[in-house]
Amino acid sequence: MIKRCLTVPGRFESLAQIAEFIGETARAADWNDDEVYHVQMAVDEACSNVMEHAYGPGGPGEIDLTCCIQDQGDLVISIHDNGMPFDPSVVPEPPIGADLESLPEGGLGLYFMRKLMDQVTFQFDERDGNVLTMVKRRRQ
Amino acid sequence: MRVAQTPLAGNVICVKVEGRLDAATVPAFEQALQRLLLEGQARLVVDLGEVNYISSSGLRVLLTARRQSRSRGGDLFLCSLRPRVKEIFQMVGFLSVFGVYAASEDAAAAFPQPAV
Numbered sequence: 001m002i003k004r005c006l007t008v009p010g011r012f013e014s015l016a017q018i019a020e021f022i023g024e025t026a027r028a029a030d031w032n033d034d035e036v037y038h039v040q041m042a043v044d045e046a047c048s049n050v051m052e053h054a055y056g057p058g059g060p061g062e063i064d065l066t067c068c069i070q071d072q073g074d075l076v077i078s079i080h081d082n083g084m085p086f087d088p089s090v091v092p093e094p095p096i097g098a099d100l101e102s103l104p105e106g107g108l109g110l111y112f113m114r115k116l117m118d119q120v121t122f123q124f125d126e127r128d129g130n131v132l133t134m135v136k137r138r139r140q
Numbered sequence: 141m142r143v144a145q146t147p148l149a150g151n152v153i154c155v156k157v158e159g160r161l162d163a164a165t166v167p168a169f170e171q172a173l174q175r176l177l178l179e180g181q182a183r184l185v186v187d188l189g190e191v192n193y194i195s196s197s198g199l200r201v202l203l204t205a206r207r208q209s210r211s212r213g214g215d216l217f218l219c220s221l222r223p224r225v226k227e228i229f230q231m232v233g234f235l236s237v238f239g240v241y242a243a244s245e246d247a248a249a250a251f252p253q254p255a256v
Contacts, residue, residue: 012164019160019193037193037224044195048163096233108196108232115231 002029002069010051010060010081018047022067022077029069031136038116039075039136045109046079046132054083054130073138082129088122141165143172148248152183156244158190161198169198173205182214185247189220194228206238215239217247 006021008014019040026036047063055061064080094107113120119135141159148154153176157169176184186202188194206216217239221229229235241247 012162015162015164016160019162034224041193041195041228044162044193048195048197052163094232108199111232112196112228 001071004067006065006067007062008065010047010055010063010083012048012051014051014063015044015047018063018065019044021065025067025069026075029073029075031075035136035139039077042113042116042120042134042136043077043079045112046134049086049109050079050081050083050130054081054086056084075136075138077134077136079132079134080129085124086122086130086132087124141168143169145172145176146244148185148244150183150248150251150253152185152248152251153181154185154187154244154248156187156190159192161191161194163195163197166195166197166201170201170205173201177205177208177212180212182209182212183251184209184214184216185219185241185244186216187219187244188225189222191225192222194225199228199232199234202238203234215251217241217250219244219247 002025004021004025006018008017022040022043023036026039050063051060061082066078068076070076088110091107091110094111096111113134117134118137121133123131141157141161144156146154146156155172155176159165161169173184184205202216209216219241220243221240226235239247239250241250
């Protein structure tokens with residue numbers, strides 16, 4: 001198993017560094033460029049949400065990323081923050097294929113995360129904060 | 141990320157973007173579009189040929205600017221999308237919303253002739 005970690009300030013300026021970190025790790029495990037791009041986008045959307053909503057303008061904390069390549073090749077990414085709790089059930093689904101002119105605020109990032117990854121799980125507790133875990137399975 | 145503007149035939153402005161369009165860089169892109177709209181320029185082409193990544197925040201800015209340009213009697217067309225960026229537009233149904241062209245000149249030619 002390969003495991004790599006990165007801690008960055010929860011500010012938008014960290015997004016390019018996060019994309020580089022994810023790209024390096026996924027390429028080290030021989031994921032192809034299309035798959036790497038999809039994982040980078042899902043992580044970018046997830047971290048952007050943390051920066052904008054969990055931390056917000058009140059003052060950013062840190063984001064801890066852990067990227068694991070499991071023995072069978074699956075990619076498991078955990079994103080941890082100590083910001084406001086996030087409840088995905090309150091985020092409206094974007095009207096894909098319908099009236100995009102009235103696209104509500106939010107929801108598009110979460111849509112991409114679910115579309116691009118095989119598994120997306122949110123957890124929150126008072127002590128540990130938010131932990132988002134996303135899995136991309138290795139295609140045989 | 142860099143943004144540059146070029147006038148095209150038919151009173152159209154081409155906004156060419158280079159680099160990553162993520163939550164860190166989108167505000168500068170949004171400002172450039174909003175400035176043009178405030179100046180009364182509503183016939184816009186956004187050239188994404190040198191954009192290697194666009195996040196949902198970039199998509200939202202394009203959608204908003206398109207709505208604003210149309211409400212002012214113009215439109216906002218896109219051109220030169222790279223395959224991966226095009227795939228992202230496809231995923232959210234944006235390819236059926238935006239006029240998408242191979243090159244900026246094709247996009248400019250798709251605008252109706254301005255009234256004389």
